[in-house]
Amino acid sequence: xxxxxxxxxxxxxxxxxxxxxxxxxxxxxxxxxxxxxxxxxxxxxxxxxxxxxxxxxxxxxxxxxxxxxxxxxxxxxxxxxxxxxxxxxxxxxxxxxxxxxxxxxxxxxxxxxxxxxxxxxxxxxxxxxxxxxxxxxxxxxxxxxxxxxxxxxxxxxxxxxxxxxxxxxxxxxxxxxxxxxxxxxxxxxxxxxxxxxxxxxxxxxxxxxxxxxxxxxxxxxxxxxxxxxxxxxxxxxxxxxxxxxxxxxxxxxxxxxxxxxxxxxxxxxxxxxxxxxxxxxxxxxxxxx
Amino acid sequence: xxxxxxxxxxxxxxxxxxxxxxxxxxxxxxxxxxxxxxxxxxxxxxxxxxxxxxxxxxxxxxxxxxxxxxxxxxxxxxxxxxxxxxxxxxxxxxxxxxxxxxxxxxxxxxxxxxxxxxxxxxxxxxxxxxxxx
Numbered sequence: 001x002x003x004x005x006x007x008x009x010x011x012x013x014x015x016x017x018x019x020x021x022x023x024x025x026x027x028x029x030x031x032x033x034x035x036x037x038x039x040x041x042x043x044x045x046x047x048x049x050x051x052x053x054x055x056x057x058x059x060x061x062x063x064x065x066x067x068x069x070x071x072x073x074x075x076x077x078x079x080x081x082x083x084x085x086x087x088x089x090x091x092x093x094x095x096x097x098x099x100x101x102x103x104x105x106x107x108x109x110x111x112x113x114x115x116x117x118x119x120x121x122x123x124x125x126x127x128x129x130x131x132x133x134x135x136x137x138x139x140x141x142x143x144x145x146x147x148x149x150x151x152x153x154x155x156x157x158x159x160x161x162x163x164x165x166x167x168x169x170x171x172x173x174x175x176x177x178x179x180x181x182x183x184x185x186x187x188x189x190x191x192x193x194x195x196x197x198x199x200x201x202x203x204x205x206x207x208x209x210x211x212x213x214x215x216x217x218x219x220x221x222x223x224x225x226x227x228x229x230x231x232x233x234x235x236x237x238x239x240x241x242x243x244x245x246x247x248x249x250x251x252x253x254x255x256x257x258x259x260x261x262x263x264x265x266x267x268x269x270x271x272x273x274x275x276x277x278x279x280x281x282x283x284x285x286x287x288x289x
Numbered sequence: 290x291x292x293x294x295x296x297x298x299x300x301x302x303x304x305x306x307x308x309x310x311x312x313x314x315x316x317x318x319x320x321x322x323x324x325x326x327x328x329x330x331x332x333x334x335x336x337x338x339x340x341x342x343x344x345x346x347x348x349x350x351x352x353x354x355x356x357x358x359x360x361x362x363x364x365x366x367x368x369x370x371x372x373x374x375x376x377x378x379x380x381x382x383x384x385x386x387x388x389x390x391x392x393x394x395x396x397x398x399x400x401x402x403x404x405x406x407x408x409x410x411x412x413x414x415x416x417x418x419x420x421x422x
Contacts, residue, residue, distance in 0.1 A: 147403075157403075161407065165407035165410060166406060168407070168410065169383035169386060173377055229379045231379075231380065231383070
């Protein structure tokens, strides 16, 4: 058996969001155009491990992926033990902007999956000047829950195990078993109430619907990607959203589900390559050249 | 029952899944606290599966208005046949997919299902192995 050290480095950064001090974990790999990567609800930065380990992508891009507070290796804020975690659009936006500010990132690309894709579209509408383009994976305007989010935070059951079993519905049958289970492991590890608190944002806040018309893809390109097996953000949801954004591009991805970069990296790679190409030729870059 | 009717084909599928469950140690471990009766209704045929300590102890056939059950999965036979395909098409790849896209229904104590979701979904997926061999 051979050993190797991956090129990904992990560090911590201190941020203040809405007056709350936070210790946030982030991973980084590559040199070149910065790309900030956002994970899904109930998971963490490890979902992007194959992109950050990709020699070709990292030869021209600097990828930065951070664990949202409460997730992965980012601690919850002080006083979490008596707080109910409920993510909001405002806090999520401030967290992403604070991270970019703290690292001095000038107009990075933003790639987010699921709730990360939702907030990418919110930022495309509300803060387009801060980014060069948006890759919104498994992202759409809004879907109400087809499940009860309270299932995932109960004293008599393991929310992480239930959450993992639920999200397995969104993994395509083509996923290699090892990556299917690595993807589910992150949900199994999620802290108590965290998946529920993310889903509260994802399934109850429909404020993006009325903002899609504000997105100007001539200023910042928007590329939406959706796996054909995703039943949380279905291809129909993604298509409806793309059609509501003038100039947005759309890719429906074969053999993939809701966690494409994590569940099946080989199948996702060509679609992500296409997304980066679309951002490379973006109007924003041409006008800054 | 006549051999080869949809009823007997589905009964035989459930029997086969129960046998495979007996031979799947990790599912027996995951289901060691699962002691419930589950109604699986395929087209109009009712099958009451009584699980004891993670094993299928008994399958009773309906119709019955007396047999109690904890939760029920009701689906069209055609939809379940697609669900049991080795590589199911989108929407047929998960029991919640069957529900979301209108091919089936889940009734009863859904929380008990969710607490045992991995176990039950993997039990249902045991019907896939035969075709993939």
